[in-house]
Amino acid sequence: MAQSLDLIREEALKKISDCKNTDEINEVRNTYLSKKSELMSLMSTLGSLTPDERKEFGMKLNQTKSQISEALNAKQEELATVELNKKLASEEIDISLPGRNFSRGGKNPFYIIEDEITDIFLGMGFSVASGPEIETDLFNFELLNIPKDHPARDMQDTFYINDNTLLRTHTSPVQAHTMQESKGEPIRIICPGKTYRRDDDDATHSHQFAQIEGLVIDKGINIGHLKATLELFAKKMFGEKREIRLRSSYFPFTEPSVEVDITCANCGGKGCSMCKGTGYIEILGGGMVHPNVLKMNGYDPEVYSGFAFGIGIERVAILRYGIDDIRKFYQNDVRFIEQFKKA
């Protein structure tokens, strides 16, 4: 009897290993483990055995049954894995097709620069002021030490609404507005905004452009403070390796006035075609607020001093991104704008 168990087991294990799919497994399971199977029918013979024989044969019988059952389960799992893999393989997709789009839109570099410069100065404790784009002669010129018929008015060809009203030619009128509103208190502001000059549009000129004005007024402010502030700005904006230099210049509302140059990004200051061999590129103008401007706007120049500067937004963008034509900002070709998606 024990020998027949061995035979049954051998036969079953062989059949199991030959199974090719789940159906065949079930068939084998039916053949060997169902109630009507040969193995199960041997169960009924147990009662006719002596207790010792019963114990020995019963053990062997159970052992055989569980060996077959285990082998069936193992084979079934094996086949299931194969089948699953086959199914998964058939489900392969083209991973090169485009993904569902959650990307940002393009941001005209005009705004990238405006926001970035603003953030640099916010970090230095500046607030952001604003003023009207349509200004009075008083704020655009007179309160900035540019009286009527001052030759400096020729430097800025102006769009007029009437004798007294005009499109601001720079963001500097916001200096005067802020001083008048601050009533003698210290000031630390920037003001980004659009400005207008009567220029024909071409690759380097635009009748509309934008500036960021900066103004600091406090006790004991000097040129060294301006220089350090702009140095910090230049390094944040253009990179830690960049240096600035100041050149004497003239604006009616600052005294002394300076043009600020930055070492050329292209050559690092050695001189190249981009910087016309000078190693430097002009980026902004500034200076110490003219005592007349302080006086006219309610500050005692004997007590307070201040510095001011103006940065051209498009100019910075042009330098940073190598943009070759200022009109590109205003054309808004999406193939241009969408090159600037970085948040």
Added chain:
Amino acid sequence: MLISLNELKKYVDISNLTAEEIANGLTFAGVEVEEVSSFASGTNLVIGEILECEKHPDSDHLHILKVNLGQKFGVEQIVCGAPNARKGLKVIVARVGSKLPDGEIKKGVIRGVESNGMCCSLLELGVDSKYLTEQQTKGIEELNPNAPVGEENVLEYLNLDDTVLNLKVLANRPDLLSLYNVAKEVGAIFDRNVSIPSKEIPSSFTTKVVNKSETDRCSQFAIREVRNIKIKSSPKWLSSVLSSSGIRSINNVVDIGNYVMLLTGQPLHMYDLDKLPKNELCAKDDFVGEFVALDDKSYRVIKNDIVISSNNIPMCLGGVMGSKASEVDANTKNVVIESASFDGASIRHTSNRLGLASESSQRFVKGINKYQSNDVLNLATQLLIELAGAHEISDIKNWEKSIYNQQVVSSSYEKINDRLGTAFTNEQIKNVLTRLNFEVEEKGDKIDVLVPKYRLDIDGSADLSEEVIRLLGYENVHSVLPRLDTKVGALTISQTRKRIVQNLLLDNGLDECVTYSLISKKEADKFNLLNNEDKYQILNPLTDDHEIFRTHILHSLLKVASYNVNRQNKNLALFEISNMMSKQSRNNHLAIVLLGKDGNRDLLETIPYDFYHMKGLVESIFNSIGIENSRYKFSRISNCNKELHPGKSAEIVFQNQVIGKFGEVHPSIYNEYDLGKTNCVVLEMNLDPIFDAKVSVNKMNPISKFPTVERDLAVILDKNVLSSDLIKAIKVSSKGLAKDAKVFDVYSGNNISENKKSIAIKIIFGNDEKTLVDKEINDAMDNIKFDLAKLFKTELRS
């Protein structure tokens, strides 16, 4: 201002300084040199004489020349195409190997004839044509018959070995429109010796000409009579100097006037004395009438133009242009020289109005030194004696309105350093100021600084700081960040909200644009959905395209869409936030254009943009600011529907005012903007009301512990019933059990009769205190069905 270095070095020691060093020094001191250029250049040049000139057998314009180049180089054969080549002419020859601005001269064979060099025009040596006569530009340069054959320093011989600096003279330094003052500036920058000649020319008689001014616009008016002059052409040195400075040579007397102006900055005018109707020259500003000027044209003179009249007849438009009537011509014998000071503003108005701007008027506009007339007239007289043979010189008569007080600026060394953030010693500062011809008087801690007469830009201590630092250099300024009170640098609420909206739209894939504020008159009313206020109009526009300050963005943004569509960019999502200004208001507007398809997966899954895209964006904007949807609503637009599709548009109502309009554009618009066959949804919105809106602080709502139950309901009802009304009714009739209800299908068409639609709604039931039992939900559903049937005449859909 063009500065000839040959001329400059007569007045300041610039030995051992290169042109670049001088240019650099000036630039850093605030006098920007825009260009350094050689006036002319060329190597291997020699003066030759044409010995023979024969026609080239194989050409109708070439000549074969035998040119004597002197002992050293002998006679060379040169083929020359110039029409003025002829036997006996002395010429400039560029020998083989010569490097000229346009290239190198090589030995050659021209139509079978050997040619060893080139006879040159000044153009070929790099002289700008504006300094040359027409004749000079058409042929080779004809040298003086006495020119030394074989001379190799040709440029020097011709006074062409010059370098020219182009100075950008800024509005604060009109004094630098004078070579003398540039010499002083260079002397100060490089600490070099300056010598400005000054010579008194004695008078031999007293002039009978009476000079005076009857207007404040002429505050000083000096004259001198100079007799017995001979008009002829200027000597070569004078015409060269003028050329280098950008002025054409006319004749000796006119050239002297211009030369003196270049040197001193003082414009002069010369009258033919014998043509004056009366021995009188009087400055007036009340003449009205016609004026025939030197250019033979007639100009209308109005009140406030400065006129110099003689016997009430205008002889000169002061500082702008002389009259034909008193013109110095070839027969002029006696002249009156005028050295006057005219009000810059008046000259500016007159020259702008008449379109007559000149070297003279420019100097008056920017400001001149009115205290040098004596020196100026003496210099002019001296030159008239030397170059025009003048003899019999009158006295100088100067009419002056007031007596001059030299300007004194009070300051201190400390104050100067304080403004700069520097620690220059007293000696350093004093030295700089002295080099610049200021006189420093020390008075204890203070200094009194006497300003040189020609410096019109110095009137305070701050100006002195600038003088010091521009010479000592900004590299001496220590960078120190200011120590200021700690302050939070933060955006205001509305600035922050602007960024929120900007980022929201960017994050949703819209491209941010910037367009011009100035638009044409026609455009001012196109697609202007919101603002009908009075617009600002430009008085002096450059073109019709930029004449009105806009009060809306959409038109400009649709033009951007059109621009892109025409470049095959056909699916667009664009926005712009910009400041609008009318005579009544100033607002931040937002405009959006959605065009074509929302290509979420490129072309694989595309959804044509429609009304609901835009509505979703608007809702997101309100959400992102923190404004609940109960605070605003969308209504149908009652009027203004020539731009938008009347059935697919809405206005945004917030705080009881319409703050925006949006929707699909009207079918007629596609052609107008050349948008192609596509669909386009637009929005214009005033953002200020939501930038300024009060927003309450978020408080957490507890989340219910009890489960919710969903039931679906489909009803058929009239097409024009709004789904929002249906949902409102469901919530009401459920007596608070329906926590939410959402439309999940809208259908009309087959099996639904016309004017009807089917709406399927998912209703979410729940209670925060307990689990609802079936009966409660069933009762609520029955209620809802009953109420909807009553309110909207709905039928249930099976």
